[in-house]
Amino acid sequence: MTTRIFPTAQDAENAFYEALERCDLEAMMAVWAEDEDIICVHPGGPRLSGQDQVRESWAQIFSGGPGARVAIAQQVAISAMMIAVHSVHENFTVPGESQPRAPILATNVYLRTAAGWRMIVHHASPAPAQAQAAARESGPKILH
């Protein structure tokens, strides 16, 4: 297991999406807290909890290898001493697809642990197709 230290929740979030793009399972799991109560919901999927279920799900997702790019937009961040909550739109681009995909809405929760900031919850679900247009009309709401 990589023992990378993330000094901020944003560092952990950046590492999460880098690992997701690279399909790097060890880098992905290094972002998560070493805790049995971690929660992961992939779009349309069941709730997964604990290291084993979460690792297995990412291994399956990554088995096809990298290719997709993900751009994070419209982040809203709520921070406290020990926990940070980020709400983001994930915009995936897949080579060979002419149309951008509908965004994915994600709620990411990070905990400040003895080993730096780590992810404890990732809840992702598909946004309706029109959400992207509506969001653009309302202007940027990026706190970072």
Add this chain to the structure above:
Amino acid sequence: MTTRIFPTAQDAENAFYEALERCDLEAMMAVWAEDEDIICVHPGGPRLSGQDQVRESWAQIFSGGPGARVAIAQQVAISAMMIAVHSVHENFTVPGESQPRAPILATNVYLRTAAGWRMIVHHASPAPAQAQAAARESGPKILH
């Protein structure tokens, strides 16, 4: 605006689901933090933020009046000094429907404010139909 004080995040969660069952808009909005960065995602819906969008969405949902019952199951709670995160399955029962509906997965985030614990994030999305069976097989995981 009701100025009800919730001494714990669980009290706020109980009030949230009571208001949802009763279709009581004022009771619902009394659960939310008076903050512009509140986030609400209804199942299959876009991300809503701020008091106005969140209130309007509940007003629409409640316009049909009460009837559905919701049972909360498999809560996983992660708590810190100022923030609590609850992951739950919402099992809705609608009178006249013979089959129970597929569960909704919700991530609820509560903030400890000067006026007690309030909701700041509600992210709900449909679980796949088989999640209910799989969850039952794995036994209860209720921390409260």
